[in-house]
Amino acid sequence: MAHAPQSPRELRAVRTIAALVLREMGTTHGRAIGGYLWAILEPVGGILLLTLAFSMAFRSPSLGTNFPLFYASGLLPFLMYIDLSQKISVTIRFSKALLFYPAVTFIDALLARLLINGLTQILIFCLVLGGILVLYDVRVMLDIPALVLALSMAIALSVGIGTMNCFLLSLYPTWERAWAILNRPLLLISCIFFIFDDIPEPFKSVLWYNPLVHIIGQTRKGIYSFYNGDYVSPAYVFGIALVTFAFGLVMLRKHYKTIINT
Known part of the structure; x- marks a missing residue:
């Protein structure tokens, strides 16, 4: 069965997103390979520091016997969320000059940022995790x-x-500064350095509402076959994601002209 040809509007949107992706690649990482290497070296450096610090204090991590693998299972999804959410949050600021053109919409800009930065973070996750598995056998x-x-x-x-x-x-x-303050405790309360199961009550019940706890728990379920992680609720995480996305999209549509003209 033949596919219906794409409309000129759809083709224009694809070309716009592709152009924004290329602009993002050149602006964020530069044309040299060093820009992409730094994106990989940043999580590697964090994992090495955590390994050195905690291996001197503890005989073994909370799961398994390999410190780098345990901290990678927590740090990689955490850094993915921090980097990707931050990049998407400044989409309009990053592409504001282009949004005055009728052919470019804020949805195009959002999709372009998601595409390039999402794929970059997935690549970093696979390279670092695979490197640890190979290096430490x-x-x-x-x-x-x-x-x-x-x-x-x-x-x-x-x-x-x-x-x-x-x-x-x-x-x-001013929300940017307020959000930065609210995010400061996340590194300590997202179960990167320990597992959710070891937290005593009543703190355990409170931390359950941190969606990053579920994401990191699900990551560890995928790495450690013996880890149960029955507290993980994908529905809870996707629910928060859907509500916040819908709110942001509706409000951006409503206030779009005001935003780009300020």
């Missing part, structure tokens, strides 16, 4: 569907929070 049976679900949860939450903040940051600049 770690014998684990990866659950690929579970890891795909974990990455999907991280990307969905990043898009939701990023789109919401794209509106808030564009209309209320």
Whole structure:
């Protein structure tokens, strides 16, 4: 069965997004390969620091026997969320000069940022995790569907929070500083350095509401076959992602002209 030809409007949107992706690649990473290497070296450096610090204090990590693998299972999805949500949140600021052209919409800009930065973060995740498994000869049976679900949860939450903040940051600049303050404890309360199961009550019940706890727990379920992680709720994470994305999209549509003219 033959596919219906794409309309000129659809083709124009594809060309616009492709042009925005190329612009993003050149602006963010530069034309030299060093820009992309730095994006990979940043999480590697964090994992090495955590490994050195905690291996001197503890005999073994909370899961398994390999410190780098354990901290990578927490740090990689955490950094994916932080980087991707932040990049999406400043989409309009990044592409504001282009949004005055009728052919370029804020949705095109959002999709372009999601595409290039999402693929970059997935590549970083695979390279760093694969590098640890090869370098340390770690014998684990990866659950690929579970890891795909974990990455999907991280990307969905990043898009939701990023789109919401794209509106808030564009209309209320002081929100950027407030959001940065609210995010400071995340590194300590997202179960990167420990597992959710080891947290005592009543803190355990409170931390359950942090969606990053579920994303990191799902990642560890995909890496450690013996880890149950029955507290993980993908529906909860996708629910937050959907609500925040819908709110951000509706408000951006409503206040779009005001935002680009301020």
